[in-house]
Amino acid sequence: MYVIKEKGSADIPEIVITDYINTGYSPKIVFSAVYSDKGFHAHFVAYEKNPRITMTKHLEFVHKDSCLEWFMNFDPVHTDGYFNFEMNAGGVANIAFRxxxxxxTLLSVEDIESLDIRAEVFEDYWTLDYTVPFELLKKYIPDYEFKKGLEHPANVYKCGDETEIPHWGCWSMVNREKPDFHVPSYFGKMTIE
Structure with missing residues (x-):
């Protein structure tokens, strides 16, 4: 189980993705998440050279580009639904509550912009940072309450459906014949400490 700690805590845990579905291409991905009084903060590092960035507008199919994804049910007490945060190396996002x-339900461009997405491409890797505001969670889950100690179904992914070498990597492996990340029964667990 991955533990989400308070921002500024010592020893922030990391998820490292190196397991990929039948591709022969497996860029290392490092993910971490923390929380603050504003919301949840996600940080990714993708060790991938020359990431594909063709989608330039929010709500386009960024999974076709070099893409990092975090799916999470932020309130398992009040909903079975989860958010899927999908973003390419240009900071363009496709996000829904589902x-x-x-x-x-696709998020509006205004809601997506509230995440303060920051992506940066370097020679051998790229980074992605964003914040999921508590106010955004309350908009889609009216009864949302921040609680510690619950088990939250979640997963973290790396994909690139139309990259030079299509690839699909997972933290909690999805055992399906065709890659499909939208299968909550394969989600792992995250908790807030």
Whole structure:
């Protein structure tokens, strides 16, 4: 189980993705998350050279580019739904609140911009940072309450459906014939400490 700690805590845990689905290409991904009085803060490092960035507008299919994703049910007490945060190396996002692949509510561009997304590409890697404000969670989960100690279904992914070498990596492996990240039964668990 991954532990989300308060921002500024010592020893912030990391998730390292090196397991990929049948591709032969497996860039190392490092993910960490913390919380503050504002919301949850996500940080990724993707050790991938020359990431593909073709999607330039929010709500486009960024999973076709070099893409990092965090799916999480932030309030398992009040909902079975989860947010999928999908972003390319240009900081362009496709985000929804959903029950599964098909039952979803896309976030507005205004809501996406509230995440203060920051992406930066370097010679051998790229980084992605954003904040999920508590106010945004309350907008989509009216009864949302920040609580410590619960088990939150979640997963972290790296994909690139139309990159030079298509690839799909997972923290909690999805055992399906075709890659499909929108299967909550394969989510791992995260908790807030």
């Amino acid at each position: 029950k599964d692949r098909y039952d979803k």
